[in-house]
Amino acid sequence: MISxxxxxxxxLPFFYLLTLVVYFYDFIKGEKKLxxxxxxxxxxxxxxxxxxxxxRTVTFDHPPIxxxxxxxxxxxxxxxxxxxxxxxxxxxxxxxxxxxxxxLIFQLISSLFIQDLVQVKDVLRSNLLGIHVISALLGxxxxxxxxxxxxxxxxxxxxxxxNKFGLIFNRLPNLEVLERLSLYSALIGFIALTIGIVIGIIxxxxxxxKFSFLDPKLIGTGLVWLLYGIGITSKVxxxxxxxxxxxxxxxxxxxxxxxxxxxxxxxQSFHSFY
Amino acid sequence: MNLLAxxxxxxxxxxxxxxxxxxxxxxxxSFIKLAKENLLKEGLILSTCNRTEIFxxxxxxxxxxxxxxxxxxxxxxxxxxxxxxxxxxxxxxAVKHLFSVATGIxxxxxxxxxxxxxxxxxxxISEETDFAGYLMRxxxxxxxxxxxxxxxxxKISDGAVTVxxxxxxxxxxxxxxxxxxxxLIIGAGETGEIAAKHLVGKGIGKLAVTNRTHEKAEKxxxxxxxxxxxxxxxxxxxxxxDIIISATSSPEILISKDDVxxxxxxxxxxxxxxxxxxxxxDIDPESKRLDYVFYHDLDSLNVIVxxxxxxxxxxIPKVEKIIEEELNNFWEWYNSLRAAPAIKDLRDLxxxxxxxxxxxxxxxxxxxxxxxxxxxxxxxxxxxxxHPTTELRKNDNESGSSEATTKIGIIRDLFGLGSKKDSxxx
Numbered sequence: 258m259i260s261x262x263x264x265x266x267x268x269l270p271f272f273y274l275l276t277l278v279v280y281f282y283d284f285i286k287g288e289k290k291l292x293x294x295x296x297x298x299x300x301x302x303x304x305x306x307x308x309x310x311x312x313r314t315v316t317f318d319h320p321p322i323x324x325x326x327x328x329x330x331x332x333x334x335x336x337x338x339x340x341x342x343x344x345x346x347x348x349x350x351x352x353x354x355x356x357x358x359x360x361l362i363f364q365l366i367s368s369l370f371i372q373d374l375v376q377v378k379d380v381l382r383s384n385l386l387g388i389h390v391i392s393a394l395l396g397x398x399x400x401x402x403x404x405x406x407x408x409x410x411x412x413x414x415x416x417x418x419x420n421k422f423g424l425i426f427n428r429l430p431n432l433e434v435l436e437r438l439s440l441y442s443a444l445i446g447f448i449a450l451t452i453g454i455v456i457g458i459i460x461x462x463x464x465x466x467k468f469s470f471l472d473p474k475l476i477g478t479g480l481v482w483l484l485y486g487i488g489i490t491s492k493v494x495x496x497x498x499x500x501x502x503x504x505x506x507x508x509x510x511x512x513x514x515x516x517x518x519x520x521x522x523x524x525q526s527f528h529s530f531y
Numbered sequence: 532m533n534l535l536a537x538x539x540x541x542x543x544x545x546x547x548x549x550x551x552x553x554x555x556x557x558x559x560x561s562f563i564k565l566a567k568e569n570l571l572k573e574g575l576i577l578s579t580c581n582r583t584e585i586f587x588x589x590x591x592x593x594x595x596x597x598x599x600x601x602x603x604x605x606x607x608x609x610x611x612x613x614x615x616x617x618x619x620x621x622x623x624x625a626v627k628h629l630f631s632v633a634t635g636i637x638x639x640x641x642x643x644x645x646x647x648x649x650x651x652x653x654x655x656i657s658e659e660t661d662f663a664g665y666l667m668r669x670x671x672x673x674x675x676x677x678x679x680x681x682x683x684x685x686k687i688s689d690g691a692v693t694v695x696x697x698x699x700x701x702x703x704x705x706x707x708x709x710x711x712x713x714x715l716i717i718g719a720g721e722t723g724e725i726a727a728k729h730l731v732g733k734g735i736g737k738l739a740v741t742n743r744t745h746e747k748a749e750k751x752x753x754x755x756x757x758x759x760x761x762x763x764x765x766x767x768x769x770x771x772x773d774i775i776i777s778a779t780s781s782p783e784i785l786i787s788k789d790d791v792x793x794x795x796x797x798x799x800x801x802x803x804x805x806x807x808x809x810x811x812x813d814i815d816p817e818s819k820r821l822d823y824v825f826y827h828d829l830d831s832l833n834v835i836v837x838x839x840x841x842x843x844x845x846x847i848p849k850v851e852k853i854i855e856e857e858l859n860n861f862w863e864w865y866n867s868l869r870a871a872p873a874i875k876d877l878r879d880l881x882x883x884x885x886x887x888x889x890x891x892x893x894x895x896x897x898x899x900x901x902x903x904x905x906x907x908x909x910x911x912x913x914x915x916x917x918h919p920t921t922e923l924r925k926n927d928n929e930s931g932s933s934e935a936t937t938k939i940g941i942i943r944d945l946f947g948l949g950s951k952k953d954s955x956x957x
Binding site: 418432 | 705708799801823830831834
């Protein structure tokens with residue numbers, strides 16, 4: 258079983274790379290016949306990834322959510338799976354390569370550094386931890402996808418304003434759709450992160466004696482939550498839209514990345530397990 | 532095949548000469564009557580702003596483009612038209628030319644699919660005036676098939692190739708659903724009218740028109756079920772519209788950057804599309820520097836048009852391949868109209884039926900009678916086929932004549948003989 262896990266761990270970045278190549282080729286060529294082929298590639302990759310996660314969970318007796326590199330593999334699959342659903346439901350083409358490349362990066366880092374952890378701290382076997390981590394991951398996946406759509410919005414916005422009618426102009430969906438996709442992804446991410454934070458506030462003081470609200474990860478997450486909260490509220494009350502809104506989404510994503518790096522690798526946190 | 536075609540088109544003659552020979556529908560009908568009386572047995576007249584073309588099968592044995600030309604010029608006298616303004620086609624080349632026209636690769640705007648509809652309309656006129664014979668019907672079917680295949684199998688008609696349409700297509704890259712958007716057309720001239728019609732075709736939610744001459748705006752608004760905005764007040768109203776298309780002949784700027792700034796403020800930063808397709812320009816080009824304002828003028832829209840035309844031109848080899856395939860199919864069918872293969876196919880069919888029936892029933896006869904049964908049934912078949920065979924052979928001596936091909940074609944259709952290609956498929 259372990260050798261199967263190791264093999265899939267090596268194969269997964271290649272599968273994501275292959276899927277990315279097919280999506281990118283379709284982006285360049287725009288051939289109708291490639292629509293189904295690329296979806297098949299993504300489906301096979303996602304299926305293999307799911308098998309990998311199930312095998313890891315069964316073999317190591319815990320879901321792969323106990324350290325950064327386990328979490329990266331979950332992020333990779335949730336990002337691509339979310340995109341898969343978006344593509345199926347909305348039939349929006351042309352944005353795939355920009356999202357799948359993130360899954361490739363997350364999975365590549367995970368595949369390079371992940372270890373076979375059989376022994377994990379007891380505190381990490383809690384059911385509440387499972388819900389807490391999965392909610393937070395869904396939140397960050399939503400923010401990641403929102404940031405990608407926000408970035409694509411900015412690129413297309415600039416291209417249209419500067420009369421650049423190239424590949425980006427021809428392949429991407431229109432600005433309103435990109436703004437909407439960015440907003441909805443952020444909204445889903447915000448709701449999921451809110452659930453993660455609420456559970457965290459209940460569970461963390463019980464699980465960790467050293468718990469502190471001044472912990473860098475908690476402050477970082479709070480800041481991200483606040484940024485998205487402001488953006489979504491502004492949109493709902495009709496103040497912000499378009500460029501300003503997507504800029505906020507991208508800022509939120511950057512803050513989220515910086516906060517994760519700082520709290521996991523640099524700062525001393527009770528909330529870091531690697 | 533004795534099909535002739537003459538064409539005066541955008542490549543051979545300037546617009547004033549093409550206009551001089553343009554045949555309106557009633558004129559086309561009258562010309563067909565004249566052609567039938569004097570020269571042609573069957574044919575097709577295609578007349579658009581870019582071309583007037585006559586396809587026809589001569590009633591007699593003489594094949595002369597000159598006579599068709601003379602007939603046209605007698606019907607529609609025009610100055611300064613010379614021999615060089617006409618292209619002439621014969622037989623396979625004439626069919627190929629019609630296919631090229633129907634697929635849009637011969638159009639001034641490559642891939643223009645309006646000509647496809649015009650070919651259909653022309654054929655309709657031929658049908659209604661009894662000018663469409665057996666051969667023309669088949670040519671028309673093949674031309675339509677080639678046209679449909681070109682549209683569905685290639686990108687020959689993709690993208691906007693006129694400035695007005697490019698302006699409308701660009702709005703679709705900004706807004707998701709035009710049915711929830713509003714648009715104001717400034718200038719009810721031809722360009723404004725075309726842009727307005729494109730917007731209506733794309734399902735624009737609300738449309739308004741303004742024009743210096745109020746009556747002209749009212750006329751266009753009535754036609755498109757749009758609202759009329761007074762020209763003296765329209766600047767104050769522009770913030771109400773998501774899309775502004777301006778196409779007036781005003782010598783000065785009508786909408787300043789300040790007007791746009793005020794509008795965008797009132798719009799609470801909702802995207803504001805300004806399409807200035809006027810020469811000289813109607814909207815201050817500096818407006819493009821404002822956030823949430825998408826300003827485009829003729830130059831930028833022409834970039835889209837040029838790009839799309841280049842893409843369409845790159846599709847021409849694919850369309851030519853389709854034309855060649857359809858031409859070969861047509862030619863195979865046409866060749867099957869020769870007498871010898873048709874007689875053979877007809878005899879084979881009858882022999883097959885005879886064999887099957889004799890095979891099924893011969894056990895009901897004694898062995899002596901079975902031999903007689905073979906002889907008698909063969910004799911019946913020979914007698915039935917004697918007259919049609921003689922008639923077809925007689926016609927074969929006038930091979931290529933329209934009457935011969937029509938007879939053979941009818942026999943093939945009636946007995947389901949098909950062409951060689953059809954039987955291969957089966």
